[in-house]
Amino acid sequence: MNKQLKLATKKISYRTAINQALHQEMERDNSIFTYGIDVADHKRIFGSTTGLLETFGPQRVFSTPLSEEALLGFGLGAAINGLRPINVHIRVDFLLLAINQLVNMVASYHYGSDGKLQVPLVIRAIIGKGWGQSYQHSKSLQSFFAHIPGLKVVMPTTPADAKGLLISAIRDNNPVVVLEHRMLYDVEDEVPIKPIPTPLGKGQILKIGTDITIIATSYSVVSAVQAAKVLEKQGVSVEVVDPRSIFPLDENLIIKSVEKTGHCIIADYDWTFCGFSAELATRIYEKLSHKLKSEVMRLGFAPTHCPSTRPLENEFYTDSIDLIRAVEKKLKLKEMDLSQETFYSYENQFRGPF
Amino acid sequence: MNRKKIILNLFKKAYLIRTTEELIIKHYDNNEMKTPMHMSMGEEAIMAGVCTALGKNSQTFGTYRSHGLYLAVTEETDKFFAEMYGKVTGVLKGKSGSMHLLSPSDGLLGISAVVGSTIPLAVGAAFANIYLKKKQITTVFFGDGAVDEGVFWESLNIACSKGLPVLFVCEDNGYAVHTPLSARRGYKSLTNIVKQYSCSVFETDSTDAEQIYKLSLEAINSIQKKHRPAFLHLKYYRYLEHVGVHEDFHAGYRTKLEFMEWQKKDPVKLLRNKLKDVKVKDMDIIELEERINKQVEESLQKAKKAPFPDPSELLKNTFYEQTA
Ligand SMILES: Cc1ncc(C[n+]2csc(CCOP(=O)(O)OP(=O)(O)O)c2C)c(N)n1
Numbered sequence: 075m076n077k078q079l080k081l082a083t084k085k086i087s088y089r090t091a092i093n094q095a096l097h098q099e100m101e102r103d104n105s106i107f108t109y110g111i112d113v114a115d116h117k118r119i120f121g122s123t124t125g126l127l128e129t130f131g132p133q134r135v136f137s138t139p140l141s142e143e144a145l146l147g148f149g150l151g152a153a154i155n156g157l158r159p160i161n162v163h164i165r166v167d168f169l170l171l172a173i174n175q176l177v178n179m180v181a182s183y184h185y186g187s188d189g190k191l192q193v194p195l196v197i198r199a200i201i202g203k204g205w206g207q208s209y210q211h212s213k214s215l216q217s218f219f220a221h222i223p224g225l226k227v228v229m230p231t232t233p234a235d236a237k238g239l240l241i242s243a244i245r246d247n248n249p250v251v252v253l254e255h256r257m258l259y260d261v262e263d264e265v266p267i268k269p270i271p272t273p274l275g276k277g278q279i280l281k282i283g284t285d286i287t288i289i290a291t292s293y294s295v296v297s298a299v300q301a302a303k304v305l306e307k308q309g310v311s312v313e314v315v316d317p318r319s320i321f322p323l324d325e326n327l328i329i330k331s332v333e334k335t336g337h338c339i340i341a342d343y344d345w346t347f348c349g350f351s352a353e354l355a356t357r358i359y360e361k362l363s364h365k366l367k368s369e370v371m372r373l374g375f376a377p378t379h380c381p382s383t384r385p386l387e388n389e390f391y392t393d394s395i396d397l398i399r400a401v402e403k404k405l406k407l408k409e410m411d412l413s414q415e416t417f418y419s420y421e422n423q424f425r426g427p428f
Numbered sequence: 429m430n431r432k433k434i435i436l437n438l439f440k441k442a443y444l445i446r447t448t449e450e451l452i453i454k455h456y457d458n459n460e461m462k463t464p465m466h467m468s469m470g471e472e473a474i475m476a477g478v479c480t481a482l483g484k485n486s487q488t489f490g491t492y493r494s495h496g497l498y499l500a501v502t503e504e505t506d507k508f509f510a511e512m513y514g515k516v517t518g519v520l521k522g523k524s525g526s527m528h529l530l531s532p533s534d535g536l537l538g539i540s541a542v543v544g545s546t547i548p549l550a551v552g553a554a555f556a557n558i559y560l561k562k563k564q565i566t567t568v569f570f571g572d573g574a575v576d577e578g579v580f581w582e583s584l585n586i587a588c589s590k591g592l593p594v595l596f597v598c599e600d601n602g603y604a605v606h607t608p609l610s611a612r613r614g615y616k617s618l619t620n621i622v623k624q625y626s627c628s629v630f631e632t633d634s635t636d637a638e639q640i641y642k643l644s645l646e647a648i649n650s651i652q653k654k655h656r657p658a659f660l661h662l663k664y665y666r667y668l669e670h671v672g673v674h675e676d677f678h679a680g681y682r683t684k685l686e687f688m689e690w691q692k693k694d695p696v697k698l699l700r701n702k703l704k705d706v707k708v709k710d711m712d713i714i715e716l717e718e719r720i721n722k723q724v725e726e727s728l729q730k731a732k733k734a735p736f737p738d739p740s741e742l743l744k745n746t747f748y749e750q751t752a
Contacts, residue, residue: 105559105560107559133559138586139582139585139586139589141582141583141585141586143548143578143579143582144547144548144551144579144582144583144585144586145548145582145586146548147545147546147547147548147549147551147552147579147583148548148549148551148552148555148583148586149552150548150549150552151489151537151548151549151550151551151552151553151554151555151556151566152552152553152555152556152559153552154532154537154538154549154553155487155537155552155553155556155557156556156560157555157556157559157560159552174542174545174579175545175548178540178542178545179540179542179545179549183538184745184746184747184748185523185745185746186520186523186524186528186530187520187530187532187538187745188519188520188521188523188524188745189744189745189748190530190532191530191532191537192748193748223746224746224747226747246750247748247750248747248748
């Protein structure tokens, strides 16, 4: 029997999955500690760090001064000196204050020590969306992080990956940026009870299809799966590929899928210009130019800043309807009537404020 | 350690730094050492004094003005010169040049070309030592310019709020590149501000390595006794231009007269005189100097002859590759 099938699972939320990974890994390895602004307050980073302080004590779980740059350098100093730090940012946008440490120091430290020092450092940063988060609480920036040699970057979409990718990140001896999505925190799904790592650099096919491939990241995966379900009713078979790991990249999985379907839409949860979507498109053209049945299409954030008000915010993001229309255009289908469709949004449950 | 031994140790380090840099000056204009050099000349007393006080079991971080620290901590010159020449036998196989030397086996955990950027690493390393119940102290050297950076204050605050065993050493030469303190500071006294933190503060403008050694011991003692960081503020005069191996008095932002005043209390000269105080024979001094001259000269020759790294080195260690 397939080993995978025998794994005991339980239906839990993305937030609980993250929390479980932290509990299980910190239990396993005393050198892991987690810290950052508000990590140990009563809200516990949307519940993701719940119970850690009580279980592991204030030396291993602590809130910090508002000093992002120094605190990332602090993590680097601890990492090269025998510990495995997990630095948490409640929004990706705040991690920008630590860019000097991330790019000039963390990313190059192993290289700059000629391999003598290792940097087993995890940075968890949460992408915001909805309830008027606006342009300083909603960035994802995976393209930017993945551009830097020496950093690994992952974007878990499913609860199982939220747990499995975090476990892999913690066990890796390289710095890993884990970009969680706030709107996914309440998503529930089956998750292995045991700490099973999701390997970095392995993508997954979330829905098998034959007519067209949608490669999506982070919250756009949710939109893509929804779009695929609606299109299925019209007899269109969409394959949804979630790379999960931006770097290292599972290029093979992506190329195979696009080779099979011949059509490709990339829905990256980021800006498109100089972005991860451009990287994917290039790689697809390099490998498959003569096998594509249509040009690769890229969708992402509007090339501006994310507005607060809902009607404009809707325009800023790519949603399921955008994806359905894109598929129709690509496959030269008539526009289907979507007036009877209800597009479930996790945001329906989200009353903010943050 | 008796005084004679201490003075000898201090002199060895200071003389090694001075001699190494004098040799660099002699050869730099041959354009074979292609790396930006921020010379330590003038600050030998700081590196000799603090590092002798720290002893073997300690961890250090520094800045691109790296030669003094690297040589004081390692006392080796083969890998050092090879690194300056970009050779595969260098400290980091020629990947780092002058500005990012390190030597983890000697406790030297990092040097960075970005001003202020190793300061928080020292704080994190000190946290790790407490966490792992190691008794080491972590020392970080930085210039007066680094104090202008927010990260210095962030790091000081974190170290003080957690009571970490960090020795902050500000090597104050009065300039950040060519801009003097007076043009950069909206306050009167750095040490008066640092005294407001939960931190012991020590300062001197002496170029006497023995005095700096003693002050460092006091600072180290205070860290161990009071379980909180210490801040050591040390003044010195940078003999050469900010980057490069030449004098720059012609530029007019500082005067040769000023330099000559400092030169009267040149740290290496002071130490050499002290060797006589502690009754080291002239013969022995000369022998020691010649041994170091020879070490340094041989290292330079070896470095020149060594091969460059193979192109296959380029991508190595970008990532740590797990070998399961
Ligand atoms: C963050 C950063 N800003 C600017 C520079 C350019 N720079 C190199 S050295 C230096 C002056 C630093 O002065 P100080 O800290 O006093 O050290 P010193 O060079 O005098 O030893 C500057 C501005 C840099 N390397 N890093």
